[in-house]
Amino acid sequence: MLRWSKKKKVIVCTIAVAALVCSFLFFIRYVPTGFVNAYTIAEHREAVKIDRVSTSGRGSPATYRVQSLRNPKLWFTVKVARSSILELPQNVIEDTYEDGQTTYQEQLKLDKVTGDIEKLGFHGIDEEDIILDFFPTHRDEDGVSLKTLNLVSEDELNFRQFKEEELPRLHQLKTLIDKSGADVSRIYIDDEYTLSHIRFDGYASTTPLSPEELYDYLRNTNWEISNYESQVKWESEFEKIENERFTLGTDSTDLIYQCTDFRDEGICNEISLTVRYEHNGLTSENEHLTADVTAILHLLEHTMTELESYDLFFVEELDNTWYKEVRFTNEEREQFESVEQLVEKMF
Known part of the structure; x- marks a missing residue:
């Protein structure tokens, strides 16, 4: 049976204690959890749990959002400077404990x-x-x-x-x-x-x-409220002109169009509208193209009297991709005397 002398026991115990002390010192000096807790306990008598950390790049200060272990409804941040190479914590810059x-x-x-x-x-x-x-x-x-x-x-x-x-x-x-x-x-x-x-x-x-x-x-x-308010007001008019040749709006939202500007009282006065056609819908093969564009423009320019400007985006879809695109604003539309000229030039 192995017997240790009293001297050996003292040496082993000393080494073990030294290792524990070194580990603890390393933990509170270089490990973020230990470093932050050493600070918060010393400054505010609060042991904390790190919720998340944010930085702006390598070597930049790290901001730790922490939660008090004693009082889970107490949250604050601790901003720590870090070394540029190893990114080890160096010193606390500030905290928001107050x-x-x-x-x-x-x-x-x-x-x-x-x-x-x-x-x-x-x-x-x-x-x-x-x-x-x-x-x-x-x-x-x-x-x-x-x-x-x-x-x-x-x-x-x-x-x-x-x-x-x-x-x-x-x-x-x-x-x-x-x-x-x-x-x-x-x-x-x-x-x-x-x-x-x-x-x-x-x-x-x-x-x-x-x-x-x-x-x-x-x-x-909150523009989303006014956006939907405008939709409810005018969607029946859009339903009147929509047909089997084109679809209004996009699949990502149930909105027909997006309001892009509002008057002071929250009234939509500028919109962006997407009109989607199937393949060849924006070519001469679609004999109804001019009539479709005329109906859309009449709605925007004469029925929706609150509108001051618009952005129209016509797309032709093929295999779930936009094969052809035509885009113009009300200012570009005014450069043409007739819808026929606009369609001939832009489509």
């Missing part, structure tokens, strides 16, 4: 109504709890970071019937937030199933508004 603390205080107020907000069909990002956030670069005149509430709608946002379907719950949402007393500067709502969204800016988020006032303001600041 912003995180003020946001947490507002979160406590908001928590009183988060259950009611969820009943309206909203939840936090990635199915998480409803959490207030802040952007260090967005501050008010007193230097206080602006608090942002990011929500996801469980049901698809109904822009076609926005005033009837969405406005009531959006106004209820705003009423609940106002009732909580939480300082929420902006509200961002994303559709869980599409790329659609609704944004409440500082005015809409902080000003008491009636449902009608909220609607008027949102439609002026």
